[in-house]
Amino acid sequence: MEIPYTYKPRPDTGLYNAxxxxxxxxxxxxxxxxxxxxxxxxxxxxxxxxxxxIVEGGWPSGLLNIPIGTFNTAVLITSSVTVVLAWxxxxxxxxxxxxxxxxxxxxxxxxxxxxxSFEYNEKFTHYELRMTDGSAHTGHLEVNGKHPGFxxxxxxxxxxxxxxxxxxxxxxxxxxxxxxPGEKQEAHAHETKTIAVGDxxxxxxxxxxxxxxxGIYFVITxxxxxxxxxxxxxxxxxxxxxxxxxxxxxxxxxxRIEVAGLFWHFxxxxxxxxxxxxxxx
Amino acid sequence: MSxxxxxxxxxxHGHAVDHHHEPGFWQKYIFSTDHKMIGxxxxxxxxxxxxxxxxxxxxxxxxxxxxxxxxxxFGKLLELILGDAAKGGSMTADLYNSFGAMxxxxxxxxxxxxxxxxxxxxxxxxxxxxxxxxxxxxLNMASYHLFFWGGVLMIASFFVPGGSAKSGxxxxxxxxxxxxxxxxxxxxxxxxxxxxxxxxxxxxxxVNFITTIIQLRAKGMSWMRLPFFVWxxxxxxFLLLLAFPPLEAAGVLQLSDNLLHTSFFLPNxxxxxxxxxxxxxxxxxxxxxxxxxxxxxxxVYVLILPAMGIVSEVIANNTxxxxxxxxxxxxxxxxxxxxxxxxxxxxxxxxxxxxKVSTFFQTTTMMIxxxxxxxxxxxxxxxxxxxxxxxxxxLFALAFLPMFGIGGLTGLPLGFNASDIYLxxxxxxxxxxxxxxxxGTIFAxxxxxxxxxxxxxxxxxxxxxxxxxxxxxxxxMNLVFAPMFIQGMRGMSRRMADGGTAYYGADDIxxxxxxxxxxxxxxxxxxxxxxxxxLFMSIKNGRKVENDNPWKAxxxxxxxxxxxxxxNFAAEPVVFRGPYEYSAPGSKADFLPQDQKx
Numbered sequence: 001m002e003i004p005y006t007y008k009p010r011p012d013t014g015l016y017n018a019x020x021x022x023x024x025x026x027x028x029x030x031x032x033x034x035x036x037x038x039x040x041x042x043x044x045x046x047x048x049x050x051x052x053x054i055v056e057g058g059w060p061s062g063l064l065n066i067p068i069g070t071f072n073t074a075v076l077i078t079s080s081v082t083v084v085l086a087w088x089x090x091x092x093x094x095x096x097x098x099x100x101x102x103x104x105x106x107x108x109x110x111x112x113x114x115x116x117s118f119e120y121n122e123k124f125t126h127y128e129l130r131m132t133d134g135s136a137h138t139g140h141l142e143v144n145g146k147h148p149g150f151x152x153x154x155x156x157x158x159x160x161x162x163x164x165x166x167x168x169x170x171x172x173x174x175x176x177x178x179x180x181p182g183e184k185q186e187a188h189a190h191e192t193k194t195i196a197v198g199d200x201x202x203x204x205x206x207x208x209x210x211x212x213x214x215g216i217y218f219v220i221t222x223x224x225x226x227x228x229x230x231x232x233x234x235x236x237x238x239x240x241x242x243x244x245x246x247x248x249x250x251x252x253x254x255x256r257i258e259v260a261g262l263f264w265h266f267x268x269x270x271x272x273x274x275x276x277x278x279x280x281x
Numbered sequence: 282m283s284x285x286x287x288x289x290x291x292x293x294h295g296h297a298v299d300h301h302h303e304p305g306f307w308q309k310y311i312f313s314t315d316h317k318m319i320g321x322x323x324x325x326x327x328x329x330x331x332x333x334x335x336x337x338x339x340x341x342x343x344x345x346x347x348x349x350x351x352x353x354x355f356g357k358l359l360e361l362i363l364g365d366a367a368k369g370g371s372m373t374a375d376l377y378n379s380f381g382a383m384x385x386x387x388x389x390x391x392x393x394x395x396x397x398x399x400x401x402x403x404x405x406x407x408x409x410x411x412x413x414x415x416x417x418x419x420l421n422m423a424s425y426h427l428f429f430w431g432g433v434l435m436i437a438s439f440f441v442p443g444g445s446a447k448s449g450x451x452x453x454x455x456x457x458x459x460x461x462x463x464x465x466x467x468x469x470x471x472x473x474x475x476x477x478x479x480x481x482x483x484x485x486x487x488v489n490f491i492t493t494i495i496q497l498r499a500k501g502m503s504w505m506r507l508p509f510f511v512w513x514x515x516x517x518x519f520l521l522l523l524a525f526p527p528l529e530a531a532g533v534l535q536l537s538d539n540l541l542h543t544s545f546f547l548p549n550x551x552x553x554x555x556x557x558x559x560x561x562x563x564x565x566x567x568x569x570x571x572x573x574x575x576x577x578x579x580x581v582y583v584l585i586l587p588a589m590g591i592v593s594e595v596i597a598n599n600t601x602x603x604x605x606x607x608x609x610x611x612x613x614x615x616x617x618x619x620x621x622x623x624x625x626x627x628x629x630x631x632x633x634x635x636x637k638v639s640t641f642f643q644t645t646t647m648m649i650x651x652x653x654x655x656x657x658x659x660x661x662x663x664x665x666x667x668x669x670x671x672x673x674x675x676l677f678a679l680a681f682l683p684m685f686g687i688g689g690l691t692g693l694p695l696g697f698n699a700s701d702i703y704l705x706x707x708x709x710x711x712x713x714x715x716x717x718x719x720x721g722t723i724f725a726x727x728x729x730x731x732x733x734x735x736x737x738x739x740x741x742x743x744x745x746x747x748x749x750x751x752x753x754x755x756x757x758m759n760l761v762f763a764p765m766f767i768q769g770m771r772g773m774s775r776r777m778a779d780g781g782t783a784y785y786g787a788d789d790i791x792x793x794x795x796x797x798x799x800x801x802x803x804x805x806x807x808x809x810x811x812x813x814x815x816l817f818m819s820i821k822n823g824r825k826v827e828n829d830n831p832w833k834a835x836x837x838x839x840x841x842x843x844x845x846x847x848x849n850f851a852a853e854p855v856v857f858r859g860p861y862e863y864s865a866p867g868s869k870a871d872f873l874p875q876d877q878k879x
Contacts, residue, residue: 001413001848005496013495017416020492028484028522035527035572039534039545042568048549051563208541212563215543219533 007252022259026266029227033270036220040277043212052211053136054128060213061281062178063138063206065119069279072115073271076228079108080268083235083261090254095246098257102239105264109232116225121151123206123214129172129195130202141203142171142192159203169196217278224274227267234260314418315847319425320404321737324730326429327396331723332809333436334387337380339806344372345780346799366444377778378447379468383435385450386472389580390479391432393722397587398483398521399428401729402490402514404737408838408845409508411499411854411876416492420485427482431475438471446472449776451577454546454569458538459553465540473536480529487521490514499837501856505611506875508836508860509597509604512611513590516618517583524579524622531572538564545569567632574625582621584718586614588681588725589656595678595728596660598834600667601871603861606659613652613659620649630701639698646696653689657682673747677728680755681721688716691766706776709769712762720758727754730816735831739843740823746815753808760801764794835874836860 009016047058054060086101125148129137140147141157144167148155162170173192204210208218238256245253303309313319340359343352349371352359356370366376407415415421438445445468448457452472461467494515498507507515534545542560546569549562597604604610626634626642660682669675691713694700704710727750734742768791773781780795830839837856841849854876862873 001850001853003412003414003416003418003497005416010496015496017492017496020495021417021420021488024488024491024522025484028488028526031523032526032530035530035575036534039530039568039572042565042571043545043563046565047563051549051561208537208543209561211561212544215537215541215545218541219537219543223533 007249007255016255018255018259019262022262026262029266029270033220033223033273036216036223037273037277040216040220043216047212053130054138060211063213064217064279065122066279068115068119069275072112072119073275075108075112075115076268076271079105079112080265082108083257083264087254087257087261090246090250090257093250095243099239099243102235106232106236106239109228109235113225113228113232116221117151120218124151124153125156126206127172128202128204128206128210129200131195132199132201134201137172137174139172139174139190142173143167156205157203158205159197159200162197162200162203167197169194171195220274220278224267224270227270231260231264231267235264312422314414314422316403316407316415316418316421317737317845317849319421320400320402322425323395323399323403323428324401326425326432327392327400330387330432331392331396334384334392335806335809337384337387339802340372341377341380341384342799342802344377344778346796348779348782363439363444372778374778375444375447378449378776379439379445381776382446382449382452382472383439386435386446386476387432388718389450389584390476391428391435393584393718393726394483394580395428396726397584397722398490398514398517399425399486401510401587401591401726401733402486402517405729405733405838406490406511406514407493407497408736408841408849409511409836410494410497410502411837411850411856412493412497413848413850415489416496417489420489424482424486424489427478427485431478431482434471434475434478438468438475441466441468441471443467451573452535452569453573454535454538454566455548455551457535458547459551459558462553462558467539470536470539473532473539477529477532477536480525480532483521483525484529487518487525490518491522494518499854499856502837502875503856505608506856506859508590509593509607509610509614510587510590512614513586513593516614517586519618520579520583520586520621524576524583527572528576531569531576534572535569567629567634570629570632571626574628575622577628578625579621581714581717582617584722585653585685586617588685588722589614589660591725591729591732592660592678592681594834594836595674595732596663597861597863598732598832599670599672599675599678600664601670601863602663602667603859603863604659605662605665606655607859607861610656610659613655616652617649617656620645620652624649627696627701630698631705636698643696643698647693650689650693650696657686657689672731673742673744673751674728674732676748676751677724677731680751681724681728684716684720684724684758688713688718688721691716704769706774707769708765708773708775711775712765712769715762715765719762720755724754727751727812732832733838734816734819734823735826735843736838736841737844738820738823739826740819741826741831742819742823743815746811750808750812750815753811754805757801757805757808761798761805764798767791768794830874833870833872835862835872837875840874840876 003017004010005017007016007018013020044059049058051058052060055063082101082104086098086105089095089097089101125140127139127141129139131137143155143157143162146155157170171192172195173190176190206214208215238253238260242256243253245256310318310322313322340352340355343350351370352372356367359367360370363376366373372380403415403421407413435445443461443464446452446457447468448460452469457469461469494507494511534543537543538545538547544560544562544564546566547558547560547562547564548566551558551560551562593604593610624642624645626638627646630639664679691709695704695710695713731742731747734740771788771791773791774784777784781791826843829841829843832839837854840854842851856875857878858873858875860875862875864871865873
């Protein structure tokens, strides 16, 4: 006996096996991200005030780059549209259009990851500086005339490293002050000052361990990024090496694109929730 | 196969159905996609882990009865393997803690769940619904391999510097994070990575099971004609699917607490050994407990529902009667599935989460006992007026009923907020959940092994050895777990490496019971030897079955050739009736198989 309903729908449920499977899988994914979002809410609600002098109140906001996040949202939504168009093209028996739309989807997927890694790099090279006089600042650091390059962890300093390498002074470019609500952002030049290492009380970049906000931001977005990568690899397989199935079993191939597409929409949907929650609120 | 019961299929005949060429060793035994082989792989692996977990607890029991004395025979071996942690062959407190944590983890996640869900679910479910295999055979193989490597990782964690995880099977933060703080690759990290792998395995398995039951039911197999075992697996599948991901999330968060030094579960100003921990703080230890128990409580029903399913099959078959209240049992199983998601915080009454929250969870906890009692009652009433065959599987199934009953009823004082405050974290809790899992679930697993062994191999297991196994197990289990209630009510804490000798106020009775429990545990261990002999000897030497349906059962798993070939059925089965039509008035035989027209 062969396994039935691998691509033909079962009459009473109206679904083929893989479609039932992917919906169940997505249900479990909702519980996974649901738990992480719940953790985010709980961590934020009970976050103690004044723990981190960089921000007012208990929870940081405005530390992420909203224009880039918005752009990335648009990229991901575009890919969600093209993956549907790719599936529709197969339904209309137009393989060339399918391949075109898949390529656009893949470009969007890897574009998203590229932009995200730019954002990560931005955070890993963005410094929190606390002076011995108690003032706290954020900005970028220049040591011996050098800025860290892209994903250049070797060029990231903290206070202990500066001391152990006997650096006496560094250049620090301060972030422009944040406008109060209702105020207009003034055109403000980035101010750069030379700071003696002896005046620094604490120096570190924005990493997961900086604050639970960055912790949960990095964990959720990294997990989401892994989902994007996994989805992109599967879609890439179906667009190129796996596409030979279009000749042998077009119906099953179309179903595969549909199922992969459902996963892709889910990944998109997670981002639709993630973007307002971590960037805007 | 509508007249399968009157035929006798020699194994040679069964092979004729298999059109595929004979696969090689690796294809057949290791990388098999056949649900029956995967079921057997799960079964043997989880039985190994069951034994492994038992050996861990035997070391702990010896330590409890004879604090700091060197363990005879085995202690030398332990010192050889683990070095200083078992210096002189006796257990250090750290080693006791790590054995305790790993005993819990291994028994729950590597022994019982894979045995109940992976082994029996895989082998029996497709047969009972009349399917040729699982819906996704390769995914099924992947589930097993993930489970296996997750288990290997767990065992390997004993050998990393500092030893395995030692913060209890619940791995409460901040203890789990600070226990080996600063060592990035410690036992806890291994535990978390292992858990994430095991959870992934369970998730893929659950997707596969639910899809199979929804999509691959044979013609005529409507929902209310499903055997109760299949219903139990179906609900279990949903529990695994929806309850495990939050623990996966929690695992990822604790992993980043350990590796990236985030503070998800670490509060402000945490001081360890007189020094403030160099972390940002601002996290919540309670969050870990919420996420853990959101899995933890449905997990209890993951352990018990398949057991109830197996017991139902065995009881219906051996009383020669339809199950009493089949429909109520199905609805009860569904209610359990739903309610089990809203009772988790009854494990957390002592955390200070507030009396209002406690009251809510106390209420839901009392509610969930109702469907459990419904199922148990239905099974008890099913015995009424039956002509019972007391064979080994039936003895285990019958013992399950009062043993699970004791386990369930002793849970009520723990479900009430007021009485739990006294009993929490005492040996009473240990007694309670071991009654549910050991003479409860494990007895049902034994019943299932004795019951389906003839279908898997074509031979019966030995009845005499089986009965010796049963009676020793039953007596020893009670001698082990019943005294724990007394110890617990006398205030003995569950986490003491010396059994409470150093504990001010520990009385003689509690300490004497430690010794008697250990003796009973040794007896329990010896009682498993006949089972192990029986299991392996019967494969070649057991009495041969007379036909494909030796127990004269009604469900479709007995309508296959013995052992079932690749693809299971000789012809596509068609179902005409409900699952338990035994002793129907006016019929010639005392059973009407589901695929028999009249």
